[in-house]
Amino acid sequence: MKKLLMLSFLISAGSFGQSSLNAKIDKSADKIESKVIDWRRDFHKHPELGNQEFRTAKIVADHLRSLGMEVTENVAVTGVVGILRGSKPGPMVALRADMDALPVAERNDLPFRSVNTGTYNGQETGIMHACGHDSHVAILMGVAEVLAGMKKQLEGSVKFIFQPAEEGIYEPGVTTFGAKQMVEEGVMTDVDAIFGLHIWAAIEAGKIGYRSGPFMAGVDNLEVTITGTQAHGASPWSGVDPIVTSAQAILGLQTILSRNVNIAENPAVVTVGAIHGGIRHNIIPEKVEMIGTIRTFGEEQQTLVHQRIHEIITNIAKSAGAKADVKIGKLYPSTVNPPELTDKMLPSLNAAAGIGNVISMDPVTGSEDFSFFQKEKPGFFIFLGGMKKGGDPLTTPSHHTPDFYIDEAGFVLGVRALSYFVVDYMGMKK
Ligand SMILES: [Zn+2]
Numbered sequence: 001m002k003k004l005l006m007l008s009f010l011i012s013a014g015s016f017g018q019s020s021l022n023a024k025i026d027k028s029a030d031k032i033e034s035k036v037i038d039w040r041r042d043f044h045k046h047p048e049l050g051n052q053e054f055r056t057a058k059i060v061a062d063h064l065r066s067l068g069m070e071v072t073e074n075v076a077v078t079g080v081v082g083i084l085r086g087s088k089p090g091p092m093v094a095l096r097a098d099m100d101a102l103p104v105a106e107r108n109d110l111p112f113r114s115v116n117t118g119t120y121n122g123q124e125t126g127i128m129h130a131c132g133h134d135s136h137v138a139i140l141m142g143v144a145e146v147l148a149g150m151k152k153q154l155e156g157s158v159k160f161i162f163q164p165a166e167e168g169i170y171e172p173g174v175t176t177f178g179a180k181q182m183v184e185e186g187v188m189t190d191v192d193a194i195f196g197l198h199i200w201a202a203i204e205a206g207k208i209g210y211r212s213g214p215f216m217a218g219v220d221n222l223e224v225t226i227t228g229t230q231a232h233g234a235s236p237w238s239g240v241d242p243i244v245t246s247a248q249a250i251l252g253l254q255t256i257l258s259r260n261v262n263i264a265e266n267p268a269v270v271t272v273g274a275i276h277g278g279i280r281h282n283i284i285p286e287k288v289e290m291i292g293t294i295r296t297f298g299e300e301q302q303t304l305v306h307q308r309i310h311e312i313i314t315n316i317a318k319s320a321g322a323k324a325d326v327k328i329g330k331l332y333p334s335t336v337n338p339p340e341l342t343d344k345m346l347p348s349l350n351a352a353a354g355i356g357n358v359i360s361m362d363p364v365t366g367s368e369d370f371s372f373f374q375k376e377k378p379g380f381f382i383f384l385g386g387m388k389k390g391g392d393p394l395t396t397p398s399h400h401t402p403d404f405y406i407d408e409a410g411f412v413l414g415v416r417a418l419s420y421f422v423v424d425y426m427g428m429k430k
């Protein structure tokens with residue numbers, strides 16, 4: 001009897017890794033799992049491009065309203081913000097999901113495969129949730145329901161941010177991102193911390209990936225014009241050849257990563273993706289144009305890489321007697337998890353997934369506009385496993401491809417992890 005009493009004391013004290021608060025969340029998360037999967041399948045079947053998420057936003061807003069939240073629609077075009085006010089005072093914790101799909105024609109043979117097509121930059125295209133944002137919306141709707149059921153206990157408030165256009169809007173003269181616009185419209189002003197996740201096709205369902213510090217790359221666009229002096233191809237000495245100059249400049253750029261960046265600390269990428277110059281075999285053209293992409297981790301590295309690109313291209317052109325015009329357009333900042341917040345939230349991840357299922361990851365050279373929220377307030381971003389158990393991360397179809405596929409078995413862990421973040425950040429007693 002004494003032993004039994006002791007055992008029950010230990011369980012209620014959380015010594016077995018399961019607090020009563022977490023148990024309550026787990027129970028509601030399990031209960032809502034099939035609803036989350038149904039929502040996701042519906043969104044998957046009806047994907048919408050960035051800033052056109054009208055149907056998705058309506059479903060989200062109706063759901064949040066049905067849970068008794070204060071809801072604002074049309075934030076940053078199609079975004080939805082819901083506020084769940086807890087009964088006790090405390091911080092405002094934000095959770096974010098992105099809602100947009102991509103101009104990709106789905107190739108999966110699923111009962112809920114995408115039925116939508118549309119026009120993207122003037123081209124007819126299929127539309128597909130080829131990055132998994134359908135999962136994010138469904139999971140966050142699930143979290144909203146779980147936490148709304150704990151309203152009386154919550155020691156603080158929760159802001160549910162459903163943002164449009166994470167993949168960015170690239171139209172002639174307009175480049176923008178949903179998160180950036182939401183920040184500009186003030187969604188972060190009263191927020192203390194923000195959390196978000198991305199479903200990840202190369203991590204097994206049931207696992208979570210994270211990284212302390214720079215996690216995903218910052219992205220910038222490179223545009224270069226090298227101007228020489230046109231000449232007959234038979235007498236190059238009578239002109240200044242921008243083609244040879246561009247070739248030297250491209251090779252010169254390779255030394256930024258091999259000789260300037262501390263690659264032991266963080267990687268970086270400089271890719272020239274297109275080069276155009278000339279029209280005929282025996283004409284040295286006047287101009288060569290090049291475009292490319294730059295991936296960096298953190299502001300310090302970004303500044304160094306940008307500076308070296310300018311110096312290398314400008315000076316190589318100068319040495320040839322040519323002129324260089326170098327433009328770098330800043331797109332996404334690097335997604336950086338502040339080490340202090342990461343350390344604080346790691347126990348929540350371990351509790352949600354189990355210690356062996358939480359993986360510290362290498363930096364990812366892809367990017368996320370969640371970084372715009374992180375520039376305002378401390379934010380923690382994680383990857384949620386979406387690969388079938390036993391799958392091969394190297395051969396599993398990657399994000400943004402027509403065969404992209406997500407195993408829904410990982411969703412319930414996403415619901416639990418985000419809910420744990422909220423109650424743990426609020427410092428609620430277990
Ligand atoms: Zn994407």
Ligand SMILES: [Zn+2]
Pocket residue numbers: 131132133166198
């Ligand atoms: Zn994405």
